[in-house]
Amino acid sequence: MWNKVSAFGDKIRKPSSALESQLKEATGVENWGVPNSMLHSIALASFDENDCDIIVNHCHQVLQEKRDKFWRRIQKTLTLMEVLLKHGSDKCIEGIRKDLWRVQVWREHRVMEEGREVGGGIRFKANAIVDLCGDPSLLQQERDKAQQLSQKMTGHGTTAGKKETGGPSALKSPFDRAARAVGKRSQGRSQSGWQDGSSTPSSGQSPGGFGGRQPSEQDKQMMVQQFCSVTGAAQLAAKDVLERCHWDVHTAINQYFNDGPSAGGGGGGGGG
Numbered sequence: 001m002w003n004k005v006s007a008f009g010d011k012i013r014k015p016s017s018a019l020e021s022q023l024k025e026a027t028g029v030e031n032w033g034v035p036n037s038m039l040h041s042i043a044l045a046s047f048d049e050n051d052c053d054i055i056v057n058h059c060h061q062v063l064q065e066k067r068d069k070f071w072r073r074i075q076k077t078l079t080l081m082e083v084l085l086k087h088g089s090d091k092c093i094e095g096i097r098k099d100l101w102r103v104q105v106w107r108e109h110r111v112m113e114e115g116r117e118v119g120g121g122i123r124f125k126a127n128a129i130v131d132l133c134g135d136p137s138l139l140q141q142e143r144d145k146a147q148q149l150s151q152k153m154t155g156h157g158t159t160a161g162k163k164e165t166g167g168p169s170a171l172k173s174p175f176d177r178a179a180r181a182v183g184k185r186s187q188g189r190s191q192s193g194w195q196d197g198s199s200t201p202s203s204g205q206s207p208g209g210f211g212g213r214q215p216s217e218q219d220k221q222m223m224v225q226q227f228c229s230v231t232g233a234a235q236l237a238a239k240d241v242l243e244r245c246h247w248d249v250h251t252a253i254n255q256y257f258n259d260g261p262s263a264g265g266g267g268g269g270g271g272g
């Protein structure tokens with residue numbers, strides 16, 4: 001009898017691994033965002049096969065949550081899965097693709113809280129993940145951009161991970177080399193705009209989708225409305241985030257959900 005009690009007590013006192021602690025925090029119910037450094041650390045851990053299984057299984061387990069009051073866990077888990085697609089290992093990507101239906105069920109999900117609809121972030125992230133998994137070329141482009149940004153910020157990229165093999169990546173395609181060549185040529189143009197709606201402009205460049213011109217007031221108002229429809233944020237908060245993101249709607253929405261609620265925000269950003 002005592003042996004059973006002692007074993008049970010040891011099980012309770014046994015500390016979780018650093019990875020498990022990070023996963024718990026990154027997908028928690030708290031009403032605040034998760035540091036990008038933590039998300040990237042989890043993505044880096046996915047290059048270990050055992051850790052990769054732990055990460056993917058944890059994400060799938062959270063996505064089984066049916067209680068709307070824990071909607072922030074779903075939103076944070078989908079945010080983590082998007083980071084895994086862009087920074088994680090090939091095995092991690094295949095694990096997400098294999099059970100993509102677990103993400104697809106959230107594409108149209110709506111959640112009401114205190115009289116307002118707060119599921120915009122869930123739908124936005126779920127659709128982004130499905131789009132990335134369904135388009136290998138788009139996914140590789142996003143991974144290339146993530147790698148370049150990581151190298152710029154830290155001096156080394158998370159996408160390369162803990163190992164670099166000579167074999168082909170599960171994401172590689174015959175078009176990747178040409179796509180990267182086009183990207184390099186585009187970066188060399190002194191007067192070019194953004195290459196796409198989710199890239200970051202250098203100083204002096206105008207927002208993507210508007211060529212060489214600044215968006216008009218009508219364009220800005222349409223983007224504010226689009227931002228509000230997805231996030232549920234107030235228009236003043238939407239304009240503030242869009243201005244900080246140089247009127248890139250996709251980047252602004254991502255930043256809003258990743259950073260959590262900001263002053264004047266509301267609605268879907270609460271789970272960040």
